[in-house]
Amino acid sequence: MTKNYGPEYVRAIAPYQAGKPIAEVAREFGLDEASIVKLASNENPFGVPESAVQAMTAAATDLGRYPDANGFELKAALSKRYDVPADWITLGNGSNDILEIAAHAFVERGQSIVYAQYSFAVYALATQGVGARHIVVPAQAYGHDLPAMLAAITDDTRLVFIANPNNPTGTFIPAAEIQAFLDKVPANVVVVLDEAYNEFLAEENQFESAEWVKKYPNLLVSRTFSKAYGLAGLRVGFGIAQPALTDLMNRIRQPFNVNSMAQAAAIAALNDKDFLKRSAANNAAGYQQFIEAFKQLGLEYVPSYGNFVLVKVGDDPAAGSRVNLSLLKQGVIVRPVGNYGLPEWLRISIGLPQENAVLIAALTKALAE
Numbered sequence: 052m053t054k055n056y057g058p059e060y061v062r063a064i065a066p067y068q069a070g071k072p073i074a075e076v077a078r079e080f081g082l083d084e085a086s087i088v089k090l091a092s093n094e095n096p097f098g099v100p101e102s103a104v105q106a107m108t109a110a111a112t113d114l115g116r117y118p119d120a121n122g123f124e125l126k127a128a129l130s131k132r133y134d135v136p137a138d139w140i141t142l143g144n145g146s147n148d149i150l151e152i153a154a155h156a157f158v159e160r161g162q163s164i165v166y167a168q169y170s171f172a173v174y175a176l177a178t179q180g181v182g183a184r185h186i187v188v189p190a191q192a193y194g195h196d197l198p199a200m201l202a203a204i205t206d207d208t209r210l211v212f213i214a215n216p217n218n219p220t221g222t223f224i225p226a227a228e229i230q231a232f233l234d235k236v237p238a239n240v241v242v243v244l245d246e247a248y249n250e251f252l253a254e255e256n257q258f259e260s261a262e263w264v265k266k267y268p269n270l271l272v273s274r275t276f277s278k279a280y281g282l283a284g285l286r287v288g289f290g291i292a293q294p295a296l297t298d299l300m301n302r303i304r305q306p307f308n309v310n311s312m313a314q315a316a317a318i319a320a321l322n323d324k325d326f327l328k329r330s331a332a333n334n335a336a337g338y339q340q341f342i343e344a345f346k347q348l349g350l351e352y353v354p355s356y357g358n359f360v361l362v363k364v365g366d367d368p369a370a371g372s373r374v375n376l377s378l379l380k381q382g383v384i385v386r387p388v389g390n391y392g393l394p395e396w397l398r399i400s401i402g403l404p405q406e407n408a409v410l411i412a413a414l415t416k417a418l419a420e
């Protein structure tokens with residue numbers, strides 16, 4: 052008889068489904084890798100900033116040594132950028148690491164974590180990974196219903212995950228609504244405000260949530276270098292919170308969770324304002340390109356504040372996988388979201404203008420099949 056290893060709550064985890072790698076699609080469908088367009092993982096279509104490549108080249112000579120476990124220089128740069136003390140910052144192996152560390156640091160097995168329906172898949176994984184109870188609050192117009200999330204908090208709730216903008220739906224919560232939520236949340240509940248897509252927001256929607264951390268001791272703001280900064284493959288993210296939270300997170304995290312190359316590249320990218328500006332501008336133009344095409348094709352989409360759009364490609368539950376398969380055969384990789392309970396939809400990352408054009412042509416063909 053096979054023995055069941057590990058706790059039941061770990062065995063119950065449904066593994067994260069990542070976007071298909073280009074090489075895998077090339078092998079599976081007999082395509083040339085160079086012809087494949089990948090709009091599946093909300094990556095930056097400009098790739099790595101040149102400034103970061105230079106910083107990494109310089110850092111490469113020192114790879115025989117362990118990285119700075121405390122990330123002194125990167126934290127110093129972030130501290131300056133966000134006007135918070137360096138010891139309010141926790142570095143992560145991607146912001147995914149920050150989300151996991153938070154669950155491990157603040158929640159005991161059997162306690163509960165609140166998050167929204169259709170919000171980022173890792174919240175469910177992090178909850179399950181610590182054996183906590185999931186309180187999943189129904190979405191409102193595909194986004195977070197903060198009053199309902201507040202009402203859903205129970206005596207044993209220790210953490211709330213909020214994604215703003217949200218992935219995979221792209222919805223956005225204005226500053227005033229989040230502040231109203233923070234004002235009412237019980238003091239013993241940690242609120243993780245996950246702002247992985249913050250840098251894509253138009254100026255009128257930007258607010259400095261790092262400032263809120265000074266007011267709310269139970270707030271942890273999570274950010275990443277994976278999206279607008281173009282460093283997804285390096286895995287660098289960070290959390291900002293007051294010392295009472297940061298101190299616990301530092302006890303949980305691996306000592307060398309962000310490698311030397313990643314630390315050097317992140318500092319360079321943080322200072323590369325031009326790259327960030329070009330990325331945001333390309334994203335805004337690509338968003339227009341997509342929504343004009345979706346309108347022409349008569350497709351419903353959720354207005355997005357991130358670097359991707361959720362679009363409904365049919366009315367039957369097989370629509371997402373059917374259209375996805377046709378796109379794959381045409382060499383375009385997007386993200387089916389059936390695992391989110393959205394089987395009629397696809398999430399499409401915004402690429403370069405010509406990549407977007409390839410997607411639009413392929414989608415038009417797929418819908419006509």
Ligand SMILES: Cc1ncc(COP(=O)(O)O)c(C=O)c1O
Nearest residue numbers: 145146147171218247275277288
């Ligand atoms: C909402 C959200 N948070 C966090 C992450 C984690 O990204 P990373 O670990 O690359 O920082 C993602 C990645 O897709 C995301 O969509």
